[in-house]
Amino acid sequence: MREWLIEQLLRMNLSDSLVREQGFTRESYTAEETEAIDVFKAIAEELGLAVTEDAAGNALARWEVVGGGAAVATGSHLDTVPNGGAFDGGAGVVCGLGAIKMLKEADFEPQRPIEVICFRSEESSRFGVSTIGSKAMSGLLDLSIGELKDQHGVTLAQAVESQGFVWQDLLNAKRSKEQLNCFVELHIEQGMHILNHQKDYGVVKGVACPVRLAVTFNGKAGHTGTTPMDHRQDALAAAAPFISFVQETALQMNDAYGKALVATVSTLTASPNSMNVIPQTVTAGVDIRSVDDGLKRKMTDAIHMEAKRIEETTGVTIDIEVLVDNPSVLLDDGVARRLADAGVSEAYTAHRMDSGAGHDVMNMAQSWPSGLLFIPCKDGLSHHPDEYASAEDLKMGVELLARFLMEATSNDGNR
Amino acid sequence: MREWLIEQLLRMNLSDSLVREQGFTRESYTAEETEAIDVFKAIAEELGLAVTEDAAGNALARWEVVGGGAAVATGSHLDTVPNGGAFDGGAGVVCGLGAIKMLKEADFEPQRPIEVICFRSEESSRFGVSTIGSKAMSGLLDLSIGELKDQHGVTLAQAVESQGFVWQDLLNAKRSKEQLNCFVELHIEQGMHILNHQKDYGVVKGVACPVRLAVTFNGKAGHTGTTPMDHRQDALAAAAPFISFVQETALQMNDAYGKALVATVSTLTASPNSMNVIPQTVTAGVDIRSVDDGLKRKMTDAIHMEAKRIEETTGVTIDIEVLVDNPSVLLDDGVARRLADAGVSEAYTAHRMDSGAGHDVMNMAQSWPSGLLFIPCKDGLSHHPDEYASAEDLKMGVELLARFLMEATSNDGNR
Incomplete structure (x- = not known):
């Protein structure tokens, strides 16, 4: 699993190394972001998932089940700040795919659909607003932000259209409450709280917006x-x-x-x-x-x-x-408890904490019971070329997500 | 003369107005600068001057005389800072041409050649170094500055070559001590000293580099x-x-x-x-x-x-x-005295002063006896879209320059 995770993360970063001197620059609604998402889609298809793209350019990789029902979803993003790292966003995407692989290899049969979502344009570095894809999906998008310009004078609406989408149509990416059962994001911590508390991973109570x-x-x-x-x-x-x-x-x-x-x-x-x-x-x-x-x-x-x-x-x-x-967001207690329980099952210790950084989950939490799981990253460093998370911690992330998805899509897990 | 000066200044600024909301952006070694210099050449030819261009792209408009000898030169530049005004540089160029027109119309016959020089790239805004054309002409150019980059990563050497010149060849623009007798630059003051001292124009003693x-x-x-x-x-x-x-x-x-x-x-x-x-x-x-x-x-x-x-x-x-x-530059006392005398002849009062701004003359002064003449500009404002000098003051500049050139190229003026 470790090798597979690193290999897929390298593929999505279009690189032969996960730490580069100049880091990775894959900004919102650029060809670079689209290219990385295309690799995500390819990997998802290799895992036998049904891949679609919504009107905002979010990629949805779905493990369909007979009978359907509300899906349990996980995911994160693949865009970066300028000269950022390979793990901010990428860790959540690759661990979501890794969890699917693990469940499939264990011949697990979910009773609900499972989705891995790769959101568009989480970082605010280009246009000053963040999490555009998840805003669209959760119905929080205000079309007036399409006028915002990057430092070269390109508007957000123009950038969206450069990648083949129609700005006004982003409203169509909104999903109904009935379509998802719950959502969990895995992300690198971008801080030192987990290690300072000598725990293995973090379960987030609230997000500081x-x-x-x-x-x-x-x-x-x-x-x-x-x-x-x-x-x-x-x-x-x-x-x-x-x-x-x-x-x-x-x-x-x-x-x-x-x-x-x-x-x-x-x-x-x-x-x-x-x-x-x-x-x-x-x-x-x-x-x-x-x-x-x-x-x-x-x-x-x-x-x-x-x-x-x-x-x-x-x-x-x-x-x-x-x-x-934006007011700060409190995440769902039930989902948090299940994320903490997943650690008990897998023999990892959880630290309950707040998040200083915003993530796509803060939008998803407005519509669906949602949780946020942190894995440690080296020296707490992020938005920096030296950003790094170990293969060991990525594997832990996969095990935790797989356990959560398993519990949430088993018959007795369907609350 | 007033109308002619304004008309030529409009032509060189490629504009139908000398004050524009966004000002003028004609940076060092750009197509915009080249285009303005091409208009300068055309006007000089209309006046019957012989126009050449040196290896640095400085344009030389020469009133040749039988017997030749060392020329008396005047001139300034046509590049601007971003969103600058139409007069910083342009005033000196147009008044030099205006002085030639005035002397020709008076059937004056100079005993020495007269030159109007339009220097390349006086402003430092693009590459952080100023007065590139006059550095080359006076033998002060250090080729290592060709590595300096603008904010888009273009080197000075690349910019020079984009305008059809060869960076290494800029050294060939150097002129010998024997080629020029003296040099005078006319420039807008870019300050309030002349008006605060209730004088008509400024004669500069030293330039603060x-x-x-x-x-x-x-x-x-x-x-x-x-x-x-x-x-x-x-x-x-x-x-x-x-x-x-x-x-x-x-x-x-x-x-x-x-x-x-x-x-x-x-x-x-x-x-x-x-x-x-x-x-x-x-x-x-x-x-x-x-x-x-x-x-x-x-x-x-x-x-x-x-x-x-x-x-x-x-x-x-x-x-x-x-x-x-660069150490500050003291200008030639003899030239300054003749510039002050020109005011007496024309009934304008001179203020002796220092210059807080650098100008091409500071390089020319290293090789040739040189002087700097200031005309007032509105509110002392420069490097700003509202930069302005009146047609009346431009005409005064022409009269002062014409008087100086006449004295310096008459038989008894040849010191």
Whole structure:
């Protein structure tokens, strides 16, 4: 199984190595993402699954059963951040397929259909919004986000259409409550909690959904050599104390509330970004996360006050746009208990925890009882070329998923 | 003359308006620059000048005389910063041509050749180095800068070759001391000194050449949602206090030394610049200018100390690369006196001043007695779409240049 998992993961990453110096760049609705999903489909067909694609480009690999009924589903995604790793998303996809292989080899006969879903475009790095495929599937897609542009000016709707889909039709990817019985995502932890608690895997209670802001500083361009220092409205000089403020305030709130919040100025674009021109416009992207929605609110309130202070002292005007503001998501207790039970059956120890990162499961949880299972990754590192999960832990993931799917699709598992 | 100047300036800007909302973008060694220079050549030919192009792509429009001898030259450039104005460079080119027209219409017969030079690629916005054409002409070109890349990864050498020139051959654009008698550049002031001193035009004593640094902050990427605040090496959070430091230190040095220095963090590039990834690498471009080279040194020393302090407190490593470090240039006293005298003849008042901006003349001054003449521009604004100089001031520039060229190419003017 270990060799099979590594081999399929290499295939889906179109690579002969799972750790590369420049990592993997397979962004939302690009040809690279489509190519990886095509490999997913091929592997699923080799396992004898029926493969379809929905209107959003999510790939569904289904183990059909006589009589049908609501399917038990697992899955994750294959897109990456720029220079990301091979495991963020890929681990969940390959372990889902591995669990099918294991159940088939054991001649297991499910009483419900089982699906492995490869979602489109989970990462927000290209358009600033995440989990587009699972939003569409769970009926949470707002078509207005089709106007969002990547850094080259391509809109999300154009990117979707470049991969052969029709933006308006993404609404048709919505599935009914009756079609799925439950959903479980397996993902690498992207943190150190499992290992710090000396456990084998994580079972997630709640997902900290982000608040994301685009903060634009509107200054005035001018010649760097001839504009006196005290006659400037330098957008970058105004943005600098803002960046420091976000970092310092998040650290202070961690001290005050026990490491419950993270906030990052993760993107910055300066214009005209020219050596001899004073920066006219700077747009900073801020990512704020906590499972405590009240704490996210405290942070955004503090950011608005700081922006006002900077406006008053610099003459640079500041616009704050809310890109994303989703409440945090609590996952299903019953599914979590069954994921913890799967560990008992397979002799692995579970750590109950929260997730600092968003995942497709947070959308699926709005419509179907859903769970999230974490396997460890090396040094907690993710969104980085050195991201790594061991074949041993991937195999554990397969065993846990297989146990869960088996229980959930046996006669007595059909609750 | 006013109408003719505006008409030719519109032609060279390939526009029906000299002030446009998005300004003009005609960067170094692009097709846009080449197209503008082609219009310059056409206008020069209409005036009966002999037009040639050197190995760097500088265009030379020459009023030949029987007997030849060392030419008196004037000129400037037609490239712009992104979203720049129509007058930075263009004013000097069109006034040079206007002066020829005026002298020809007055049936003036020069005793020396007169040249109007349109230099290539004065602005540093694309490759971080400025005045490439005049560096080549005055023998100051270091071929190693051909490796410098623009933000799309195109090298300077590739850009040069895209416009039909051969990078190595740029050395052949060097002219001998014997070929030119002297050089005068006319340029918009890009500041407010002339108007603040209630004078008509500026005669420059010295040019403040920049020190330019590329400061790279090497942090560590990671997931914004799962990496605790106190376990981060966020390159942008480390760059923020640096940006503030440059701004504040320049302001302090202005207080201490009388507004003699400007320093700007004018460019910033963050990588991977992705909403859910902690910034791994940030490169900031710093532009430092003063006619006092010792003051520039004080500023760069302070920057090195601050970088060391940030390294120690954040764990982010910092590399400082010196892109440019040219000593400031003193212009020729004799030429300056003749430029001031030209004002007396034409009833305009001159302000003796320094230039905070670099210009092609700073290279020409290394080989030939050279001068720099400023005409006012509206609100001192430049490198900005609202950059503007009046037709009246352009006409004054023509009269001053014509007077200077007349004096310098008459028998008694041949010193």
